[in-house]
Amino acid sequence: MSDNYDVIQVTNVTKSYSLGSGEVEVLHGIDLTVRNGEFVSIMGPSGSGKTTLMNLIGMLDSPTRGSVRINGANISGLSQKELVKLRRKEVGFIFQQFHLIPSLTAYENVALPLVFAGEKNDGAVESAMERVGLSYRMDHKPSELSGGEQQRVAIARAVVMRPKILLADEPTGALDAATGARIISLLKSLAGEMTVIMVTHNRELAGHSDRIIELQDGDVREQGEQQIRINESKMGVIV
Amino acid sequence: MHLHSFVLKDVFRxxxxxxxxxxGVAVAAAAIVAVVTTFSAATEGFHEASNKFGANIIVRPEVESIPLVDGYTSMGSLYAGNNYIEESDIPKIYNIKDNASLSIVAPRLYGVAELDGSSIVVMGVDPEQEKQLKPWWNIRGQWLSSEDTGPVEVLVGSDIAGPLGLGKGSMIALSKDDQSLEAKIAGVIESTGGNEDAYIIMPLAASQYLLSQEGKVSSLEVRALCNACPVEDMSQQIEGAFPGLEARAMSQIVQNEMMVVDHTKSSAMAVSIITLLVSTLTVASTMLASVNEKIKEIGIMRAIGASDMQIVSMLFLEGGIIGLVGGSIGFLVGTLASYAAAPMLVSVTPDPMWDVLIPVVAICMLTGMIASLAPARRALGIDPAEVLRSV
Structure with missing residues (x-):
């Protein structure tokens, strides 16, 4: 397979949730394709369906109608077991609040996906920690790390299985501007090796991605090549 | 890193x-261990004490009774068969399978003799065996001497001693047909309410001489340690070793013993079940609270690759660890509690029951795992997508 292919294909996807006696439709038949190695930002106001779209792409949820194809596999046709396997292999998650396990060291947190996948650590953890520039903090627990360091550990955890897709939900939301810039720079460096999809409210940060997808009321309002580019020199120190 | 080391760190967090x-588990385990240890010691003590209650198997010749009837009038019964056991056959009893449970084998020879013109029952015994068999006899005077020197010593029942004015050191003359015997009274048995109140008891050899039954005994009274094997089995084994004899288990004593043991077991079991249920609920509620606290964490773990089976395994492992630690602590506490309380409650000092350590810990681990079922169900109900929408 060539490197330049659609790793994510979202076709006419509708997603509804039950709310009391009625139903709320969060996504209204959206179409979206993401090329392998792209860095895409998803923007939109609260309640526009950003996280729902992320969850569909992350195979944590399934569409009410339409299809979501990850690396060619239609997730609606897969069993729960197959979805878990595919998610381990293809998707890494980064969250706004990092969500590291407090009792584990940075090293152990990064190793967790390998443990769940039943895979041996053949240097993948060390390599991921090195990639985020935290080789010297492996034995530290999350409480001993700064917010930026915790997010970098979370990124190492997300990439340790070398997934095809990295989903980052407001990855800089809990960080100050300078630290956030370092995280964006790190994500940008990962793009190419893997597809990075970032949900953000910050248009300036989104400007670092290849493409911005704007969601409004469950519809894709804008999907086009990035027009606004921020000079990277303004982002401060790059990790 | 393995899943179990992750669970260990998480549990101790x-x-x-x-x-x-x-x-919760330790209290249940301690209660179980204390109850089992105390009641086992009490049961053991009961068996030891009951071994002093006398014989629980009577061995005697098998005789057939033939009713004598003239027309419609009964004229009594005619007994057919050998009325004695050969003394030389007695050692055969030790050939039975459960011979280790034979505590006392006391031969008896009964007969009627004359004392001052009155008929009295004479009972020949093995002084050593009989003394063990009847520890509750109070003797005014002393027990029969086993030595052959000097005049024959006898014990007399209180029903004979009183009317005849006999006491320790009195000499009596016994006769039976052509045989006669001078005997010295070693002691008087204080009234027991039993047949011995009207007996003259003497060493077996003397009674055999007086009654002209050398080498014969009328019956054997056997004390078997019933806690080691069922007494009915031993009776059958004895009958197998002695053709022509019947060995009758004194079932009332046995049944009473078994009833006490069964009551003790039932009480212990009831307490154990209640404490286990309480313990299971404690662990379940604690783990449920823990899962509720970790909803986000579990959602995240599922997002980063944990399968349903792994989530359930982690909770079961957590329950098992709680059971392991609680069970071990409970065993120690229960043993100490039993050691402190049993002397006051049941007048025995128990030994630690190391053989129940593994079963108790295993039961506690199983309890912990059962208690994990509800939390596991809750954890599997956590929708990672829903969790991620809220983080």
């Missing part, structure tokens, strides 16, 4: 909850 859950 929430120390307060861990302590509460472990205490």
């Amino acid at each position: 929430r120390k307060t909850k861990l302590v509460v859950a472990v205490l």
Whole structure:
């Protein structure tokens, strides 16, 4: 397979949730394709369906109608077991609040996906920690790390299985501007090796991605090549 | 890193909850161990004490009774068969399978002799065996001497001693047909309410001489240690070793013993079940609270690759660890509690029952795992997508 292919294909996807006696439709038949190695930002106001779209792409949820194809596999046709396997292999998650396990060291947190996948650590953890520039903090627990360091550990955890897709939900939301810039720079460096999809409210940060997808009321309002580019020199120190 | 080391770290992170859950299990385990240890010691003590109650198997010649009837009038019965056991056959009893459970084998020879013109029952015994068999006899004077020197010593029942004015050191003359015997009274048996109140008891050899039954005994009274094997089995084994004899288990004593043992077991079992249920609920509620606290964490773990089976395994492992720690602590506490309380409650000092350590810990681990079922169900109900929408 060539490197330049659609790793994510979202076709006419509708997603509804039950709310009391009625139903709320969060996504209204959206179409979206993401090329392998792209860095895409998803923007939109609260309640526009950003996280729902992320969850569909992350195979944590399934569409009410339409299809979501990850690396060619239609997730609606897969069993729960197959979805878990595919998610381990293809998707890494980064969250706004990092969500590291407090009792584990940075090293152990990064190793967790390998443990769940039943895979041996053949240097993948060390390599991921090195990639985020935290080789010297492996034995530290999350409480001993700064917010930026915790997010970098979370990124190492997300990439340790070398997934095809990295989903980052407001990855800089809990960080100050300078630290956030370092995280964006790190994500940008990962793009190419893997597809990075970032949900953000910050248009300036989104400007670092290849493409911005704007969601409004469950519809894709804008999907086009990035027009606004921020000079990277303004982002401060790059990790 | 393995899943179990992750669970271990996670369990010990929430120390307060861990302590509460472990205490729940430990209390249950301690109660079980204390009850089992105390009642086992009490049962053992009961068996030891009951071994002093006398014989629980009577061995005697098998005789057939033939009713004598003239027309419609009964004229009594005619007994057919050998009325004695050969003394030389007695050692055969030790050939039975459960011979280790034979505590006392006391031969008896009964007969009627004359004392001052009155007929009295004479009972020949093995002084040593009989003394063990009848520890409750109070003797005014002393027990029969086993030595052959000097005049024959006898014990007399209180019903004979009183009317005839006999006491320790009195000499009596016994006769039977052509045989006669001078005997010295070693002691008087204080009234027991039993047949011995009207007996003259003497060494077996003397009674055999007086009654002209050398080498014969009328019956054997056997004390078997019933806690080691069922007494009915031993009776059958004895009958197998002695053709022509019948060995009758004194079932009332045995049944009473078994009833006490069964009551003790039932009480212990009831307490165990109640404490286990309480413990299971404690662990379940603690773990449920823990899962509720970790909803986000579990959602995240599922997002980063944990399968349903792994989530359930982690909770089962947590329950098992709580059971292991709680069970071990409970065993120690229960043993100490039993050691402290049993002397006051049942007048025995128990030994630690190391053989129940593994079963108790295993039961506690199983309890912990059963208690994990509800939390596991809750954890599997956590929708990672829903969790991620809220983080």
